[in-house]
Amino acid sequence: MAFRRKRSDAGKWAAFLSAYQDRLTALGIPTLTLSSPTSWHYFIEHGYDFAHPDLLNMDDISPDVIAIWLSVFEDMHTDGYDAGANGGVLAWLRAGNQTKAKHAKGRKDSSANS
Numbered sequence: 001m002a003f004r005r006k007r008s009d010a011g012k013w014a015a016f017l018s019a020y021q022d023r024l025t026a027l028g029i030p031t032l033t034l035s036s037p038t039s040w041h042y043f044i045e046h047g048y049d050f051a052h053p054d055l056l057n058m059d060d061i062s063p064d065v066i067a068i069w070l071s072v073f074e075d076m077h078t079d080g081y082d083a084g085a086n087g088g089v090l091a092w093l094r095a096g097n098q099t100k101a102k103h104a105k106g107r108k109d110s111s112a113n114s
Helices: 007-027 037-046 063-078 089-112
Strands: none
Touching: 007 063, 037 089, 063 089
16 A cells, blocks of 8 residues: 655645745755755754755754754744654754854953953
């Protein structure tokens, strides 16, 4: 017996791509990662694309672009799309952004005390 997806799932995926594909590819997320809901959800949960881990891995994201990524993923979360808020990519970006802010504050405080 073949598995058949519900039309509503296909419609949700199409709506997600319509709303976010351009912004996500502008961040550098490969189109292969956005080629299927399975690839996308794996990335959201684990921080890399299981089929193409060499193309995209959250460990390779520069601290300088975390805030840019965070903005897009927060928008996705606000719009009701899975953005990995519970231990996935969004949680990682939030933690990374807080760490970056703490380091920046520490540098600012130490230069003010000098």
